[in-house]
Amino acid sequence: MATLSGVDGKGIIVTGGGGGLGSAMAAELCRLGARVVVCGRTEETLGQVAEAIGAELGDGRAFAVTVDVRDPASVAAMADRATELLGAVDGLVNNASGLFPVKAEELTPNGFDSVIKIVLNGTWHCTAEVAGRWLRAGRGGAVVNVLTPYAWMGAPGIVHNASAKGGVLAMTRTLGAEWAGRGVRVNAVAPGWMPVGGTDFLAGDPRVRRRLIEAIPAGRLLRAEETARATAYLLSDDASYVVGEVLTIDGGHHLSKGLYEFLDELPGRVS
Ligand SMILES: CCCCCCC/C=C/C(=O)SCCNC(=O)CCNC(=O)[C@H](O)C(C)(C)COP(=O)(O)OP(=O)(O)OC[C@H]1O[C@@H](n2cnc3c(N)ncnc32)[C@H](O)[C@@H]1OP(=O)(O)O
Numbered sequence: 001m002a003t004l005s006g007v008d009g010k011g012i013i014v015t016g017g018g019g020g021l022g023s024a025m026a027a028e029l030c031r032l033g034a035r036v037v038v039c040g041r042t043e044e045t046l047g048q049v050a051e052a053i054g055a056e057l058g059d060g061r062a063f064a065v066t067v068d069v070r071d072p073a074s075v076a077a078m079a080d081r082a083t084e085l086l087g088a089v090d091g092l093v094n095n096a097s098g099l100f101p102v103k104a105e106e107l108t109p110n111g112f113d114s115v116i117k118i119v120l121n122g123t124w125h126c127t128a129e130v131a132g133r134w135l136r137a138g139r140g141g142a143v144v145n146v147l148t149p150y151a152w153m154g155a156p157g158i159v160h161n162a163s164a165k166g167g168v169l170a171m172t173r174t175l176g177a178e179w180a181g182r183g184v185r186v187n188a189v190a191p192g193w194m195p196v197g198g199t200d201f202l203a204g205d206p207r208v209r210r211r212l213i214e215a216i217p218a219g220r221l222l223r224a225e226e227t228a229r230a231t232a233y234l235l236s237d238d239a240s241y242v243v244g245e246v247l248t249i250d251g252g253h254h255l256s257k258g259l260y261e262f263l264d265e266l267p268g269r270v271s
C-alpha cells in the first residue's frame with residue numbers, strides 16, 4: 001500500500017524558529033523525519049530550541065542560525081549557512097513576525113514600518129533568496145508562509161500586521177502561479193488561535209480564553225503541532241499539485257465573526 005511521503009529526509013528552514021509556534025513547528029517537523037534550521041535574531045533562544053530537539057531526537061536534526069529577515073545580506077548569509085548544515089535546503093517556512101496591539105489612529109509611521117519590514121519585506125527577502133537559489137539551480141522546493149485568517153478578514157487593533165499578512169497572501173498566490181511550472185511551490189497555512197507566542201496578551205487571560213473557545217465551532221484552541229502537521233503536508237511531495245493555496249486551520253473560527261467578536265478585548269476599545 002502506498003504511504004504518504006511526508007517530510008522525511010527533507011532539509012527545512014523555519015524563520016522565527018525560536019518563537020512559540022516556530023519552535024513547536026521545528027520540533028514536530030523533526031519528529032516527522034526532517035532536519036531543520038531554526039533562525040531568528042536571538043542566538044540564545046535558537047540554541048535552546050536546537051538543544052531541546054537534539055535531546056529528544058538526537059544530534060544533527062536541528063541547527064540554530066541567526067538572521068534578521070529585514071536585511072537581505074543577513075538572509076543570504078543564513079541561506080549559505082543553512083545549506084552547509086543541511087546539505088540541501090528543500091523547504092522554507094516563513095514564520096517570523098512582529099506585532100503590538102495599537103489603535104490605528106495612534107500608530108506612528110515608524111510603528112507601521114517596523115511590522116511591515118519584518119512580516120511583508122522579511123517574507124519576501126527569505127523567499128527571494130531561497131527560491132531564487134532553487135530556480136537558478138533548476139531544482140524544485142516548497143515555501144510555506146504562515147498567515148492567519150485575518151490576512152483576508154482584517155483585524156482591528158493590529159492594522160500593521162493584518163496589512164502585512166494580506167500582502168503575504170497576495171505574494172503566496174502570485175509566486176505560486178509564477179513559479180509552479182519550475183517546481184517551486186508557494187503555499188500558506190492560516191492557523192487560528194494557539195496558546196503560544198504572540199497570543200499571550202489575549203489568550204493568556206483565562207476569561208478571554210474562555211470567550212475565544214466559545215466562539216470557535218470546534219470548541220477548543222488549536223495546538224501548535226497541528227499547524228506543524230498541516231505545514232508538513234504543504235512542504236511534502238504529497239502536495240506537489242497544491243499551488244498558491246491557503247490551508248486554514250482554525251476550527252471554523254473564520255466562518256463565524258472571527259476576531260470581530262473580540263473588539264472589546266483589545267487594549268483600548270477599537271470602535
Ligand atoms: C488582536 C489579535 C492579535 C492576535 C495575534 C495572533 C497572531 C499572532 C501574530 C504575530 O505576529 S505573533 C508575533 C508577535 N511577536 C512579536 O511581535 C515579538 C517581536 N516584536 C517586536 O520585535 C516589536 O514589537 C516590534 C515593534 C514589532 C519590532 O521591534 P523594533 O525593535 O523593530 O521596533 P521598535 O524600535 O521597538 O519600535 C518601532 C516603532 O514602533 C512603535 N511601537 C513599538 N511598540 C509599540 C506599542 N506597543 N504601541 C505603539 N507603538 C509601538 C515604536 O514606538 C516605534 O515607533 P516610533 O516611536 O519610532 O514612531
Ligand SMILES: NC(=O)C1=CN([C@@H]2O[C@H](COP(=O)(O)OP(=O)(O)OC[C@H]3O[C@@H](n4cnc5c(N)ncnc54)[C@H](OP(=O)(O)O)[C@@H]3O)[C@@H](O)[C@H]2O)C=CC1
Pocket residue numbers: 015016017018019020021022039040041042045067068069070094095096097098118122146147148190191192193194195196197198199
Ligand atoms: N500565536 C498564534 O496564535 C498565532 C500565530 N500566527 C503566526 O505564527 C507566527 C509565529 O507567531 P508566534 O509564535 O505566536 O510569535 P512569536 O513572537 O513567539 O515568534 C515570532 C518570531 O519571529 C522572530 N522575529 C521577529 N523579528 C524578526 C526578524 N527581524 N528577523 C528574524 N526573526 C524575527 C522572533 O525572534 P527574534 O525576536 O529572536 O528575532 C520570534 O522567534 C507568526 O507569523 C504569527 O503571525 C498565526 C496565527 C495565530
